[in-house]
Amino acid sequence: xxxxxxxxxxxxxxxxxxxxxxxxxxxxxxxxxxxxxxxxxxxxxxxxxxxxxxxxxxxxxxxxxxxxxxxxxxxxxxxxxxxxxxxxxxxxxxxxxxxxxxxxxxxxxxxxxxxxxxxxxxxxxxxxxxxxxxxxxxxxxxxxxxxxxxxxxxxxxxxxxxxxxxxxxxxxxxxxxxxxxxxxxxxxxxxxxxxxxxxxxxxxxxxxxxxxxxxxxxxxxxxxxxxxxxxxxxxxxxxxxxxxxxxxxxxxxxxxxxxxxxxxxxxxxxxxxxxxxxxxxxxxxxxxxxxxxxxxxxxxxxxxxxxxxxxxxxxxxxxxxxxxxxxxxxxxxxxxxxxxxxxxxxxxxxxxxxxxxxxxxxxxxxxxxxxxxxxxxxxxxxxxxxxxxxxxxxxxxxxxxxxxxxxxxxxxxxxxxxxxxxxxxxxxxxxxxxxxxxxxxxxxxxxxxxxxxxxxxxxxxxxxxxxxxxxxxxxxxxxxxxxxxxxxxxxxxxxxxxxxxxxxxxxxxxxx
Numbered sequence: 349x350x351x352x353x354x355x356x357x358x359x360x361x362x363x364x365x366x367x368x369x370x371x372x373x374x375x376x377x378x379x380x381x382x383x384x385x386x387x388x389x390x391x392x393x394x395x396x397x398x399x400x401x402x403x404x405x406x407x408x409x410x411x412x413x414x415x416x417x418x419x420x421x422x423x424x425x426x427x428x429x430x431x432x433x434x435x436x437x438x439x440x441x442x443x444x445x446x447x448x449x450x451x452x453x454x455x456x457x458x459x460x461x462x463x464x465x466x467x468x469x470x471x472x473x474x475x476x477x478x479x480x481x482x483x484x485x486x487x488x489x490x491x492x493x494x495x496x497x498x499x500x501x502x503x504x505x506x507x508x509x510x511x512x513x514x515x516x517x518x519x520x521x522x523x524x525x526x527x528x529x530x531x532x533x534x535x536x537x538x539x540x541x542x543x544x545x546x547x548x549x550x551x552x553x554x555x556x557x558x559x560x561x562x563x564x565x566x567x568x569x570x571x572x573x574x575x576x577x578x579x580x581x582x583x584x585x586x587x588x589x590x591x592x593x594x595x596x597x598x599x600x601x602x603x604x605x606x607x608x609x610x611x612x613x614x615x616x617x618x619x620x621x622x623x624x625x626x627x628x629x630x631x632x633x634x635x636x637x638x639x640x641x642x643x644x645x646x647x648x649x650x651x652x653x654x655x656x657x658x659x660x661x662x663x664x665x666x667x668x669x670x671x672x673x674x675x676x677x678x679x680x681x682x683x684x685x686x687x688x689x690x691x692x693x694x695x696x697x698x699x700x701x702x703x704x705x706x707x708x709x710x711x712x713x714x715x716x717x718x719x720x721x722x723x724x725x726x727x728x729x730x731x732x733x734x735x736x737x738x739x740x741x742x743x744x745x746x747x748x749x750x751x752x753x754x755x756x757x758x759x760x761x762x763x764x765x766x767x768x769x770x771x772x773x774x775x776x777x778x779x780x781x782x783x784x785x786x787x788x789x790x791x792x793x794x795x796x797x798x799x800x801x802x803x804x805x806x807x808x809x810x811x812x813x814x815x816x817x818x819x820x821x822x823x824x825x826x827x828x829x830x831x832x833x834x835x836x837x838x839x840x841x842x843x844x845x846x847x848x849x850x851x852x853x854x855x856x857x858x859x860x
Contacts, residue, residue: 360528364521371517375510387465387476390497394463394480398493401431402482405439405490413440428496431482434458434489443496450477457481458489474498539563543574555582607775622664630657676720676800678829683715683756687745690728694736705736705760710746717754717825719801727797730790731758731817738762740814753803753823759816770807801825 397416404412417429417440428443436454450466457464457479464479480493539562546559558578561571633654637647691707694700735743740762747756765773774795794817798805803821810816 355532356525356528360525364517364524368514368517368521371513372510375513379507379510386497387478390476390478390495391463391480394478394493394495397429398480398482401493402484402490405431405482406484410440414442417442428494430494430496432492432494434491439491441494453477453479454492457492461487461489468496535564536567539567539571543567543571546571546574550578555585622660626657626660630654633657676723678718678720680716680718680829681721681724683717683747684709684711686721686725686728687711687732689725690732693729694733697733698736700736705740706742707732708742708744710744712747712749714749715747717821718827718829719821719825723797723800727794727819730794734790735760735762738814740812742812744812749826751823754819754821754825756819756821757816758819759810759812760814761810761812762814764810764814765807773807774805 397419401413401416404410404416413431417431428441430441430443431439432454433439436451450468453464453466456462458481461481461483463481466477468475468477475496475498478495478497480495481489482491482493483489542562543559546557549557555578558575559571561568561575633650636642637650637654642650687707687709695702732743732745735758738760740760743758743760745756745758747754774791795805798819798821801821802824803819805817805819808816808818
């Protein structure tokens with residue numbers, strides 16, 4: 349059952365019924381009191397006439413009876429006054445409606461010698477009849493005094509008023525019910541429906557929906573509280589998502605730390621197992637190359653063997669870089685000089701011409717930054733080499749210095765990096781090139797160097813059509829070296845470090 353119907357049935361209707369009942373009872377009591385007062389008036393008149401009329405009746409004096417009855421019309425508005433014999437015959441009388449028709453009432457008054465009363469109608473008139481026995485000294489009934497009194501206009505008016513009042517009460521009750529129904533629909537039902545629709549919208553997944561408060565103050569406050577609840581829920585959801593992102597970042601960091609630890613162990617094993625064989629192979633190749641009778645094709649094959657051996661050594665050294673903990677030695681360096689040095693090394697390694705691909709720089713006039721030159725040079729070497737290998741015609745490097753730090757952007761117009769590879773490009777040994785064309789450690793080292801300097805690196809879409817690597821370094825990068833505390837350059841505590849004797853052993857094994 350709807351709330352509107354419940355309120356009408358349980359509150360309004362019982363209240364109206366109570367008011368109508370109370371009014372009807374009050375009018376009935378008032379009408380009854382008026383009738384009793386008029387009846388009492390008739391009784392008083394009858395008792396006042398009984399003694400002289402009884403005396404006249406006992407002396408058989410009709411004239412005295414007639415005169416006594418005539419005096420009643422001067423005392424009150426009566427319809428008639430009569431003296432009846434014990435047989436019901438009229439002896440004397442004044443007015444109308446003489447001759448009592450109700451013999452039962454007459455016999456009761458004669459037999460009991462007590463008064464009797466009742467209502468009668470005659471000739472379209474309603475009147476009140478009062479019978480009073482007239483007795484002698486011995487108690488014998490000599491006759492009956494009958495007095496008739498008309499129903500007054502006040503009595504008829506009161507009866508009409510009772511009927512009209514009940515009709516008005518019914519009409520007013522219907523109007524009240526209609527007004528309550530309309531008011532409830534306008535001022536209660538509509539705000540509640542707006543709140544219900546807002547709840548359904550939020551339940552349907554529209555978390556941005558907000559209710560427009562309206563109506564009475566209570567409903568406005570309820571709407572504002574509902575919106576505040578949604579805002580609080582949204583804020584909590586944002587906090588939960590942020591915590592989940594932090595947890596995922598911590599899990600990724602932990603996974604990466606474990607992976608680096610495994611790489612460190614692997615690097616130590618590789619250095620131990622492959623260091624000596626590689627040294628022997630490289631030494632034997634050099635000895636063979638020094639022979640004068642060596643054919644040219646054999647010399648070329650030996651050069652190829654030595655090249656592959658050095659490539660294996662480079663891979664092992666990269667593993668060592670990933671597994672060891674680095675202590676930064678910051679110094680003020682020119683970003684432009686390091687970029688040109690990285691460009692020269694990349695062109696030499698890839699056997700590229702100086703003008704292709706073209707490298708364009710957009711650096712501030714004072715391009716000095718405070719970094720570990722060796723580590724940062726390693727970062728630039730890998731990034732520029734990867735950009736040249738992307739196959740584009742242009743590579744652009746820009747840098748922006750501000751109070752918040754340094755933002756460096758390296759982008760190319762190559763084919764870019766597929767969406768499916770972007771989440772793994774910084775993982776160790778992950779490469780999109782074919783076998784023998786890359787170790788998959790270059791971008792991993794870049795990521796490690798950026799983290800060591802307290803920054804972060806992201807991959808974005810390039811306006812040139814290829815890939816764009818954005819490196820953000822903290823404000824300490826722009827400070828002089830003597831203004832940087834050891835805490836600013838200390839690496840994270842969760843990074844894995846290998847022992848010095850493992851590094852030394854690897855260096856000895858790889859040294860020709």
